[in-house]
Amino acid sequence: MKYHNLLKTAAAMALMAATAGTATAQDKTMRVRINADIRSTDPGVNRDANSDAIVLHMVEGLVGYRDDASVAPLLAKSVDVSADGKTYTFKLRDGLKFSDGEPLTSADVLASWQRYVDPKTAWRCLKDVTGSSVANVTNVTAPDASTVVFTLEKPTALFLATLARTDCGGTGIYQKSSLDAQGKWVKPVGTGPFMLQEWRSGQYVQLAANPNYVSPGGERTGYVGDKTPKVSAVRFMVIPDDAAAKAALYSGDIDVVSDVNNADVEEFSASNKLKVDKVASMGLTALLFQTRDPLLKDVRIRKALLLSLDIPQMTEALTNGQSPANLSVIPVPSPYSGKLQKAVPARNIEEAKKLLAEAGYKGQPIKWLATKFYPSLFDAAVLTQAMAQEAGINIEIETLDWATLLDRYTAGNYSAMSFTYSARLDPSLSFDMVSGNKDKSPNKVWDNPEGLKLINESTTIGDDKQRQALFDKLEGMIRTDVPLIPLYSGTRIGAVRANVEGYKTWPVGYPRMWGVSFAQGK
Amino acid sequence: MHALSKYVAKRLLWTLPTLLIVAVMVFFLVRMIPGDPAQLILGDSASPEELANLRANLGLDKPVPLQFLYWLGNVLRGDFGHSISNGASVLLLMLDRFQVSATIVLVAVALATLIAVPAGLIAAWRQNDHVDVAIVAASTLLMSVPSFWLGLVLLLVFGLKLGWLPVVGYVPFTEKPWTAITYVILPVVTLMLIEVGVLTRMMRASAIEILRLEYVMHARAKGLSERKVLLRHVLPNAFAPTWTMIGLVLGGLLGGIAVLETVFTLPGLGRLLVDAIFARDYPVVQGCLLFTALIYVIVNLIVDLCYPLFDPRVTAS
Amino acid sequence: MIRQPANLIIGSLLLVFIGGMALLALFWTPYDPAAIKLVARLKPPSAQFWLGTDEFGRDVVSRLMTGAVQSMTVAILTVAFAVTVGTITGLIAGYTRGLADRILMVFSDALLAFPGTLLALGLMVISGPNKYGIILALGIAYAPSVLRIVRASVLSAREREYVEASRVIGNSELTTMFRHILPNCLAPIVVLATSMFGWVVLAESGLSFLGLGVPPPAPTWGNMLSAARTYIEKAPWLGLAPGICISLTLLGINLLGDALRDRFDPRMEQR
DSSP states (O other): HHHHEEEEEEHHHHHHHHHHHHHHHHSSSEEEESSOOOSSSSTSSSSHHHHHHTTTTOOOOOOETTTOOOOSSSSSSEEEETTOOOOOEEETTTBBBBBTBOOOOHHOOOOOEEEESSGGGOTHHHHHSSSSSSEEEEEEEETTTEEEEEEEESSEEEEEEOOOOOOOOGGEEEEEEGOOOOOOOOOOOOOOEEEEEEEEEETEEEEEEEEOOOOOOOOOTTTTTOOOOSSSEEEEEEEEEEEEEEHHHHTSSSSSSHHHHHHHHHHHHHEEEEEEEEEEEEOOEEEEEEETTTTTTTTTHHHHHHHHHHHHHHHHHHHSSSSEEEEEEOOSSTTOHHHHHOOOOOOHHHHHHHHHHTTOOOOOOOOEEEESSSHHHHHHHHHHHHHTTTOOEEEEEEEEOOHHHHHHHHHHHOOOEEEEEEEOHHHHHHHHHHHOOOTTTOOOOOOOHHHHHHHHHHHOOOOHHHHHHHHHHHHHHHHHOOSSEEEEEEEEEEEEEOOOOOOOOTTTOOOOOTTTEEOOTO | OOOHHHHHHHHHHHHHHHHHHHHHHHHHHHHOOOOOOOHHGGGGGGHHHHHHHHHHTTTTTOOOHHHHHHHHHHHHHHHBBBHHHHHHHHHHHHHHHHHHHHHHHHHHHHHHHHHHHHHHHHHHHTTSSSSHHHHHHHHHHHSSSSHHHHHHHIIIIIISSSSSOOOSSOOOTTTTTTHHHHHHHHHHHHHHHHHHHHHHHHHHHHHHHHHHHHHHHHHHHHOOOHHHHIIIIHHHHHHHHHHHHHHHHHHHHHTTHHHHHHTOOOOOOOHHHHHHHHHHHHHHHHHHHHHHHHHHHHHHHHHHHHHHHHHHHHHHH | TTTHHHHHHHHHHHHHHHHHHHHHHHHSSSSOOOOOOGGTOOOOOOOSSSSOOOOTBBBHHHHHHHHHHHHHHHHHHHHHHHHHHHHHHHHHHHHHHHHHHHHHHHHHHHHHTSSSSHHHHHHHHOOOHHHHHHHHHHHHHHHHHHHHHHHHHHHHHTTHHHHHHHHTTOOOOHHHHIIHHHHHHHHHHHHHHHHHHHHHHHHHHHHHHHOOOOTTTTTHHHHHHHHHHHHHHHEEEEHHHHHHHHHHHHHHHHHHHHHHHHHOOOHHHOO
16 A cells, blocks of 8 residues: 555656646846946946847847848838928837836836936937937927827938947836936836846846847847747856866856857868857948058058958968858848958969069068957957068057957057958948048048048938948948958857757847747656 | 054055155156056047047146146045046046955965965975875966866866856855855965966975984984974974065055956956056056055065064064 | 086087077078968978978978077077166165165065066066067066075175175175175076076967067967977977977976086085
């Protein structure tokens, strides 16, 4: 009898364990690497790439990016633009709820917007929506609980793309309870698929699935579509050291690395423990010149430097064969990257020497700034130094820490440097990133009044063909001036443990943990 | 006893100028390094107006000497300010991270001393025979391995290949003591191995010195066993320079184990400081340096106070 | 004591070997140490490249040889700087005691309490990232350690009978200091200096890890070691080669240091 009971209990326990197994599988926490601690959870305020990536799991804006970096409605159900291009009418989705269960209405959109445009908030994108640079929003109203109307001073092709920008925090809408009574930021209460559970400084940020998440349905793409969380918690672990992160991925101490080194791709792809997913990204790694430098102000010397480089081979070495050479500021995945943009001039040492002789260059040293913070920037400097030497160009490398390099970049205080730009998702923005009046913005490398006029024009027109023609013209102009040598737009490579399903890398590059789950039975 | 407390009081009083010099050096050195937090926050597309606004928001637009006096005034009232990076209280951040670093440094140096003292003593006693050569060679080897290499190799072997220990992460001792140990074994062992080399060599050198003095000869002549000669006469006298070295090592390590804390992903004070330097997080850099300086001074005060225990001759003065 | 010359011989041989390698590199290396050959990246050791090639296809042997010159220069000059400054100030502090001692200790404590990274970062900004900036930065960072050790030795030596005796005989303070006290500090100084030699080579490695070492394309053992870290699994020879060189040099210096100390120790002569 006793024996029988025992058997029964054992069987019952085994059954319980089995069912518990399936029920709790997704209770496991998914662990994702971030390479540095986040700065804050306040969208678009005191931020960096890691902060953006995590905040955008918790808050959503009116619009968001798709996988191809085009813009689609997110909290909005529809966006209507008036004929004159000055009025944007957003209809909110029905049944939207914040993570605390409260409904989201147009009043919340207005409240969030008012905090964004308050200069005291120090929102990253303030000047982009209330200034002359991109758009100037003159009025925002809420005619009813599910409608918000934005009025702009002038029409622009970039208004929605600006609202969606990751560094603007996606202009995410949050509930009043995100702030304390004094209006100080506490933590985001948003509509995203996750909510903040615990932030341990220097260690990790843990998010829990948002039980009140309302899915709009549709394909999961970029920051839009069905973003239903499939794991109960995600822990973003701060692991600054690349080698340690790699070891942790192999050992199973973490599940996802969203930004793998080019050098590790082959090894990761060969491992049966891991899955690799890669996609061309929209950044830019380039060699910059100060066109006001006493030596480099001579376009012939800049051109000679370009001709002395074997750029395809350089790019092959710098990216371990992961990215093609791209001599345009427009990134490879952009629909505007055509034949003209993809052309790569051939190396020509003789021609380079001829140009140098014409310019009267006699081996004066060119100070080249680089940093080891991004190893590829340092390596690019070393390769440039060696290749340019063959044409008789004398480069001296000065290695700085990232903050110092950025300081010299911002002040325009350099002769030449290797530099990397963050992603720009529209060609107008790509050109804007390098062009400007050096007296007003010393960080810009290309100061060509005609070019600036064309760039400005490209932001106001919506027609693809017209824009392409403008960008082609700009391409020819910037290539004649050689204020910089673009090298490649890069590749975003993600790696996950073999039992992680649904993780997808995309050109914007930030990890997205909704829709991602652990495979059953593994 | 009265003399001793007077001595301690006097020593503590003399630490004040040291700390003041550190404070001044820190403040002006950090601000002399180019780059500022506003640029790092705004990144590659910052416009001059945005930079100026953010700098004003962070209080970085005021003259540096004024900023210094303001900061010093706050510190004297116990307010170390808030981190520019994440707004956390600098004092709390430091105390939190200090526990992690202090545990690792103390345990590692204690273990290193326990190994180095006998090893150095034996090497000195058997000077120039094969035991000595082996000990010298081993300690030399340990001194020539950079900590980031040793750490990474141990991590790959014990964490990845053998899978005995976790590769990343940290759990405070107060939460799960046993799990916590598994996270700190590798960093402690790495640090211990690095320090054993230096301490062994120091111990060996001073022991050789003492072994040559007359009173050791006398002791031997009196017919004391070698064991007694070593333990009673050589060890106490030879330990003094090693003890100074331990003081130097202990004090210097707090700021110096940043590399190890990075390899092993530990939330320690060293990493906090180095990250803050690179992020130009001025309040954290200033706070941390002042804090480590204070710790350093206290450690060395304790070291000095302990001298009479090892070197009877110093008591006289 | 019979085998006394052994450490002298082995130590000298090692240093002659390394020194010879450095000397040879001034005139000849198998390949140009800075020549980039992208088709031959990360090649393992072979008949063509004895110790393989690095991430830019540069010959490791040639870089080791040239690196020896750079690392030796930096290490020797740094140690010389730190020991000279540290010994002089240490003697003054320990011997005079009093106010000079107080002031020196306050400054040395302030420097010691200062993490090397920041000191190096700051000084490097003033001097620019070059060899002499590194020597200055590391020299200033290490001098206070010498000061402390020397001071401790002086404090214990000045109470010994023969120092008293020297003073009683009427020798000047300076004579007493140099004849009777300095020799007593020799052992710890030699140990510290030889250890420091290793620290400097490794510190340069750490600094170039942060991008602050000797600027490229000049190779040093330190920057070779730090660059090799990325390829620890793929190309272990990249780290082993400079690592072994550093170890051999340290061993040579330590052995020679021991031998020299024995030779010059005043009490050894008496016997």
